[in-house]
Amino acid sequence: MAKKFRAPTPHPSGAKPPKLSSDQIPRHVAVVMDGNGRWAKARGLPRTSGHEAGEASLLDLVHGAIEIGVKEVSAYAFSTENWRRSPEEVKFLMGFNRDVIRRRRDEMNELGVKVRWVGRPQKLWSSVIKELQIAEELTHGNNILTLNMCVNYGGRAEIVDAVTRIALEAKSKKIDPTKISAKVFEKYLYQPKMNDVDLFLRSSGEQRTSNFLLWQSAYAEMVFMDVLWPDVDRRTLWRAIEIYAERERRFGKA
Ligand code: IPE
């Protein structure tokens, strides 16, 4: 029997998603959740309070993504470069990611969200990996929205890790090195089933990728919103989708 899912909770303001045709809705949205530190600093709070405040933003964005019909969201939660932060902040972020995944997995499951981890195992706390695996197992049959939790993710690391595996298979003659196409290459990425990114959304006003989904975003539309992550909610996503809907995507064609 098909699983029945709960409808997303409406936004407390009563806001409804903009009316757009289905071809104007991005299938896959990548989100760089940036600006927590600045949000906290502006309030005289420690940076960690900004991270805490950002949890609700991600959850609201997921509800809003379902409402408008987005099928895949990739959330940049911790980059391979974020290890460069102070040991205290790194420790906080590891524990925080572990706890958020644990405390939100039932809600994700009820909404029909399929949670997947995308990232590199090296250095990542085993307790974080464990919570991600529990969430993956619990939600693997869901099909309303796929949420890629990008924890210890880096675009260059992902490409290097794929190249390493390909080189090893070529060495042991499992694959023919003269037959490596983009299609073959993608099979070696962390989540081969991931769709190409349609809309790349970054909060906080910074206009850079910071190494997020480099391969998958080759033809993504970039939208930079001047709002700090803890102030983001589903309406920020909807506004970005309205901007996306006005873009003309050509993919190299004339
Ligand atoms: C994003 O907010 C959260 C992570 C990178 C984990 P920041 O912590 O980068 O906040 P800013 O950019 O310093 O304001």
Ligand code: IPE
């Ligand atoms: C990108 O934000 C990483 C995440 C949001 C997890 P950063 O704050 O780490 O990026 P930079 O340092 O401003 O490029």
Ligand code: MG
């Ligand atoms: Mg930042």
